[in-house]
Amino acid sequence: MKNLFSIKTAVSVGYFVAGMVIMGGIWALIAKLTKNEIPTPLATWAVFKEVIQQPFQNDADQKGIMTKLLSSLARVGIGFGLGSLFAIPIGLMMGSSKIAMRIINPMVQILKPVSPLAWFPLGLAIFQDSPKASIFMIFICCIWPTLINAAFGASSIPQDHKNVSKAFGFSTWSYLSKILLPFSLPHIITGLRLSIGIAWMVIVAGEMLSGGIGLGNFVWEEGFNGGSVAKILVAIIIIGIVGSLLDVCFTWLQKKFSYAV
Amino acid sequence: MSNTSTISLSDEGVSVVDEHLLDQDTKPVSIQINNVTVSFKTPKGIYTAVKEIDLTVRKGEIVALIGHSGCGKSTLMSTISGMVKPTSGEVYANGKKVTSPGPDRGIVFQNYSLLPWLTVYRNIYVAVDAALKDKTAAEKTALVETNLKMVNLWEHKDKLPGQLSGGMKQRVAIARAFSINPKILLLDEPFGALDALTKSSMHIELLKLWVMDDRQKTIIMVTHDIEEAIFLSDRVVVMNNGPAATIKEIVDIPLSRPRNKKDIVHDPAYIQIHDKLLNLLIDKFSIADL
Numbered sequence: 147m148k149n150l151f152s153i154k155t156a157v158s159v160g161y162f163v164a165g166m167v168i169m170g171g172i173w174a175l176i177a178k179l180t181k182n183e184i185p186t187p188l189a190t191w192a193v194f195k196e197v198i199q200q201p202f203q204n205d206a207d208q209k210g211i212m213t214k215l216l217s218s219l220a221r222v223g224i225g226f227g228l229g230s231l232f233a234i235p236i237g238l239m240m241g242s243s244k245i246a247m248r249i250i251n252p253m254v255q256i257l258k259p260v261s262p263l264a265w266f267p268l269g270l271a272i273f274q275d276s277p278k279a280s281i282f283m284i285f286i287c288c289i290w291p292t293l294i295n296a297a298f299g300a301s302s303i304p305q306d307h308k309n310v311s312k313a314f315g316f317s318t319w320s321y322l323s324k325i326l327l328p329f330s331l332p333h334i335i336t337g338l339r340l341s342i343g344i345a346w347m348v349i350v351a352g353e354m355l356s357g358g359i360g361l362g363n364f365v366w367e368e369g370f371n372g373g374s375v376a377k378i379l380v381a382i383i384i385i386g387i388v389g390s391l392l393d394v395c396f397t398w399l400q401k402k403f404s405y406a407v
Numbered sequence: 408m409s410n411t412s413t414i415s416l417s418d419e420g421v422s423v424v425d426e427h428l429l430d431q432d433t434k435p436v437s438i439q440i441n442n443v444t445v446s447f448k449t450p451k452g453i454y455t456a457v458k459e460i461d462l463t464v465r466k467g468e469i470v471a472l473i474g475h476s477g478c479g480k481s482t483l484m485s486t487i488s489g490m491v492k493p494t495s496g497e498v499y500a501n502g503k504k505v506t507s508p509g510p511d512r513g514i515v516f517q518n519y520s521l522l523p524w525l526t527v528y529r530n531i532y533v534a535v536d537a538a539l540k541d542k543t544a545a546e547k548t549a550l551v552e553t554n555l556k557m558v559n560l561w562e563h564k565d566k567l568p569g570q571l572s573g574g575m576k577q578r579v580a581i582a583r584a585f586s587i588n589p590k591i592l593l594l595d596e597p598f599g600a601l602d603a604l605t606k607s608s609m610h611i612e613l614l615k616l617w618v619m620d621d622r623q624k625t626i627i628m629v630t631h632d633i634e635e636a637i638f639l640s641d642r643v644v645v646m647n648n649g650p651a652a653t654i655k656e657i658v659d660i661p662l663s664r665p666r667n668k669k670d671i672v673h674d675p676a677y678i679q680i681h682d683k684l685l686n687l688l689i690d691k692f693s694i695a696d697l
Contacts, residue, residue: 306516306518306520307522309490309514309516309520310516310520310534311537312507313488313490313508313513313514314510314533314538314587315508315509315510315537315538316537317537320533320536320537324525325522328522328524328525329524405524405569
């Protein structure tokens with residue numbers, strides 16, 4: 147942190163700005179080629195400023211952009227949390243026991259490739275409520291990466307660590323808390339990082355289907371149906387920034403819980 | 408304990424009288440290996456690692472198991488630790504038949520086997536905590552402290568294993584094994600990964616710990632280093648090459664203790680034992696032998 151203003155930081159910022167300028171340039175070019183069918187960056191910026199007026203507005207007919215964003219994040223958070231609570235213990239069990247692996251793995255292999263959106267109508271049928279169905283869909287799609295990575299972590303515990311446990315007579319609880327969980331944790335976090343990424347992609351699609359308050363609904367209703375391509379672009383930018391911030395958080399966690407051998 | 412010894416060299420070899428060795432036969436048996444065979448099932452069929460091994464080790468003895476890689480010396484030691492069950496035959500340690508690992512036998516593993524997410528202190532504490540269930544928390548804490556100070560690592564207690572050098576990691580592993588105060592200490596190629604200089608000082612440290620404990624601990628060590636085996640042990644068990652390895656010969660090391668690393672190599676008895684072990688282990692000594 148002390149080197150925040152170092153040359154290295156300045157160079158990184160320089161590259162970042164260069165990337166953004168190139169992206170803006172391409173965007174401006176596309177705007178020109180489509181004769182402003184796709185609005186220019188500047189026109190979009192104007193709409194963006196308009197959209198972020200009164201971000202926390204929460205009236206019955208008028209919702210601020212932050213209210214929508216937080217509503218989407220809350221659904222992702224609940225679905226992701228429940229999915230992880232379900233996936234981590236089952237994944238660790240699969241990784242620790244060959245029998246559990248052979249029983250559970252076929253189910254995982256069949257259910258994993260199913261598009262998360264296919265679970266939405268099932269959720270709707272079960273809960274008779276579209277926000278709950280969205281959460282259900284997020285829950286399902288957050289299970290697989292975490293489960294698979296937790297299972298991989300648990301199954302790759304080195305024999306050396308197991309020998310320590312045997313030689314000193316670790317109890318089951320000691321084995322779980324001192325060896326299995328710490329060893330698997332970096333793998334679990336990798337799974338969580340993949341899960342949250344998928345969840346964030348899926349929630350937008352889910353909200354387009356389900357309606358209600360959220361970013362997906364904003365893209366569809368106010369952007370497409372409202373005839374404002376600029377609003378669609380604004381939503382894409384917000385979704386992108388929030389998604390990359392989520393990824394940054396989990397990358398940070400990953401670094402924090404990795405250890406040198 | 409007297410260190411006086413008389414050495415006479417004759418054509419037959421070395422004959423040495425060491426009072427420390429004379430009362431060896433009267434000491435209680437620490438480890439008894441009876442007709443032990445270990446076989447593993449592999450995809451290619453049954454692989455016999457060691458075959459019909461008999462060995463008796465007395466309390467306070469230091470015995471080295473030496474042989475080429477893959478000769479089954481680690482497997483044989485694992486039958487004493489209880490990590491490997493003999494296919495036939497039995498092993499007794501401290502008068503009890505070995506059926507599983509137990510805290511009466513401390514193990515120092517080949518690659519240290521410290522838990523990388525725990526500090527030096529916690530690595531030892533969790534082992535003590537698991538092995539010595541009837542001790543109070545204060546007693547456990549005291550044990551960890553004593554043993555860490557013994558290997559001069561107390562000031563590094565809050566470091567993670569990844570921050571330590573190889574020699575320091577091995578000292579942690581040795582402190583961990585000593586801290587549960589086992590009657591038998593099993594060392595599986597403990598210094599194999601260390602450079603020659605660090606290795607030498609580790610030998611002295613190990614002997615210091617053994618002497619501080621009044622030479623009460625029985626130590627079995629797997630190694631492929633002849634100098635290390637002679638310097639540390641009372642007897643060297645030379646294994647044949649596997650599969651189905653057996654004991655080729657047991658060589659007594661009647662050199663008086665305390666041994667001096669620098670002087671010992673000039674001792675005629677040392678040189679003769681060294682040559683004997685070389686002859687047992689290696690059959691080509693120059694390109695002329697190829």
